[in-house]
Amino acid sequence: MDQLQLVSANKIFGGYQKVYSHESSVLKCKMNFSIFLPPQAEGDVKLPVVYYLSGLTCSEQNFITKSGFQRYAAHHGIIVVGPDTSPRGVKIPGDDESWDFGQSAGFYLDAIRDPWSTNYKMGTYLNKELFELILTAFSNVANPDRIGIMGHSMGGHGALVSTLRNPGLYKSVSAFAPICNPMKCPWGEKAFKGYLGEDKSKWIEWDATELVKKYDGPPLTLLIDQGAGDKFYIEKQLLPENLVEACRSAEVPVILNLRDGYDHSYYYISTFIGEHFDFHAKILKS
Incomplete structure (x- = not known):
């Protein structure tokens, strides 16, 4: 724990919602992450871990303050880790000009185009550096064999891609x-062009609909949750039907819950977050 600095700690539903900072060698900057330690973490049993990836414009704060997930994580005895959404304070020219690229919009990929390639390596940060840091720093409570991942919007993309690119690393996956x-x-095209360049063969490596077509890892079920009243769904930014079609052709089990009247917000997420924790608990605790 020497490399971690405690930023905040709040007791909630018998557990503790904490935020830590650390120096990232991958991103070359200081990063925050949240971690919820449920009341069962006081015992001598190792607990499942679920990562939650937030969407565009978010930090590690949005999910822990708006979703109400702690009630369900405490019930199931699940540790929940939430990274930030991009490097912070690296001051690349243009990184704060738009809300859907640069700061708070790292897309959980490894940039290969300058000037982004030096710092914007959220894929490696999440799936290697932070992953290993959590298992080391919280080795007394985190079960390395029972890890899942979920996310929202850009973070839902990150959760799906991280799972499909790293077969077996995450045992369960869901996305809002x-x-x-x-x-x-449009969101993806802008981000991929900026971070990865014009060569679309590089884009395929970070697109869940393309990755699932060649998935050959351990058995996996994708849980997708979508509000039917979500303006970004209506505007064709999200395209869950494309993923479902690819899953069916690749014979990868997929569940798509289309929620009548619900939008893209945390009002929607907080309504169904309990179902997602039930889903992860069933897999991770079986």
Whole structure:
């Protein structure tokens, strides 16, 4: 724990919601992450871990303050880790000009185009550096064999891609309103062009709809949750049907819950977050 600095700690539902900072060698800056330690962490049993990836414009704060997830994580005895959404304070020219690229919009990928390639390596940060840091720093409570991942919007994209690119690393995966086929939507095209360049063969490596077509890892079920009243769904930014079609052709089990009247917000997430924790608990505790 020497490399971690405690930023905040609040007792909630018998557990503790904490935020730590650390120096990231991958991103070359100081990063925050949240971690919820449920009341069961006081015992001598190792607990499942679920990562939650936030969406565009978010930090590690949005999910822990708006979703109400702690009630369900405490009930199931699940540790929940939430990274930030991009490097912070690296001051690349243009990184704060728009809300859907640069700061708070790292897309959980490894940039290969200058000047982004030096710092914007959220894929490696999440799935290697932070992953290993959590297992080391919290080795007394975190079970390395029972890890899941979920996310919202850009973070839903990150959760799906991280799972499909690293077969077996995450045993369970779910997503709220994920960007399912970024190669085919304006958000994804802008991000991929900026971070990865014009070569679309590089884009395929970070698109869940493309990755699932060649998935050959351990058995996996994708849980996708989508509000039917979500303006970004209506505007074809999210494209869950493309992912479902690809899953069916690849014979990868997928569940798509289309929620009548619900939008893209945390009002929607907080309504169904309990179902997602039930889903992860069933897999991770079986």
